[in-house]
Amino acid sequence: MLVPTPLSEEHFRGQIGRVGLLNSFHDSQETTWRVRRIGGDVAEQGVIERTASVLARLSNLSVGEYIRRHTLIPYQSFYHRTHWSHVGGRWPFTTLGSSSNNVARYCELCTADDIELHGFSYWRRGHQLPGMMWCLRHKIPLRQHQRKHAFDILPQNAKGSAVTDLGFDTASSVIHRFLRISELLLEIQQPIEESAFKPRLVKMALARKLRTGLTGSNPPPSDIVVNTCSESWLASVFPGIEGKRRNEFFVAIDAATRSSPANSATASFAIVLSIFFDDASEAVKWLFDDSPGQDSR
Numbered sequence: 158m159l160v161p162t163p164l165s166e167e168h169f170r171g172q173i174g175r176v177g178l179l180n181s182f183h184d185s186q187e188t189t190w191r192v193r194r195i196g197g198d199v200a201e202q203g204v205i206e207r208t209a210s211v212l213a214r215l216s217n218l219s220v221g222e223y224i225r226r227h228t229l230i231p232y233q234s235f236y237h238r239t240h241w242s243h244v245g246g247r248w249p250f251t252t253l254g255s256s257s258n259n260v261a262r263y264c265e266l267c268t269a270d271d272i273e274l275h276g277f278s279y280w281r282r283g284h285q286l287p288g289m290m291w292c293l294r295h296k297i298p299l300r301q302h303q304r305k306h307a308f309d310i311l312p313q314n315a316k317g318s319a320v321t322d323l324g325f326d327t328a329s330s331v332i333h334r335f336l337r338i339s340e341l342l343l344e345i346q347q348p349i350e351e352s353a354f355k356p357r358l359v360k361m362a363l364a365r366k367l368r369t370g371l372t373g374s375n376p377p378p379s380d381i382v383v384n385t386c387s388e389s390w391l392a393s394v395f396p397g398i399e400g401k402r403r404n405e406f407f408v409a410i411d412a413a414t415r416s417s418p419a420n421s422a423t424a425s426f427a428i429v430l431s432i433f434f435d436d437a438s439e440a441v442k443w444l445f446d447d448s449p450g451q452d453s454r
């Protein structure tokens with residue numbers, strides 16, 4: 158079986174697609190099945206996990222490196238340090254399967270650059286982040302290729318429609334920061350423990366007279382988010398937000414600053430940071446800086 162080396166920032170589903178193209182397999186389902194069969198001694202159990210593990214080995218990368226460079230796991234699990242150390246200094250493998258195989262996004266200018274450089278184009282993982290609607294490098298709308306096994310063809314052959322009509326220059330600065338923070342979280346080398354920053358985040362919310370519990374008279378952070386982001390974009394990242402009423406606790410956002418333990422996702426932390434900070438790099442730096450005095454903001 159021919160297995161191409163993954164390219165810089167290539168999404169693992171794209172690499173699976175290229176393995177399929179090179180070996181004339183029917184689709185990514187057949188490719189994952191064939192790839193899995195090679196890796197008899199791979200520990201991972203899930204279909205996608207096992208496939209990624211074997212691809213890592215065939216690409217001469219450790220599983221950890223492969224996950225760090227070619228999946229969205231660093232973004233999804235940046236606050237899972239405990240789990241990370243439990244699995245022997247590797248990213249937790251738990252969320253790999255959740256990135257959809259039916260929607261693939263690409264940038265037309267990146268595609269053109271790739272063809273010039275490599276002779277073909279490939280799928281970048283940063284473009285697949287939740288809510289990503291532009292290429293942050295080229296500042297043009299990404300295009301969305303939607304069908305079963307969407308990564309099975311190269312971006313240059315995909316017929317995609319624009320993800321958004323919202324112009325890069327006219328969109329809210331909160332959305333811009335959210336996307337940049339998401340990109341930065343994808344690049345982090347090691348996860349952090351949620352408890353290392355969550356109390357500081359709660360404190361920041363209280364200092365802004367925002368609510369950190371289910372009930373209360375102050376507005377929850379989600380009220381500010383609704384007022385500063387376009388409705389269609391918000392609905393794509395936080396389904397159900399369309400029905401949210403003013404002053405109502407919206408768990409997918411407000412869990413990030415809830416004072417009692419709550420199940421949060423990365424997007425909830427990223428959006429709350431986007432309304433608390435003016436600068437994305439500063440926000441991410443603050444998140445990882447747990448030295449004393451950093452909570453006085």
Ligand SMILES: [Zn+2]
Nearest residue numbers: 264267292295
């Ligand atoms: Zn681009």
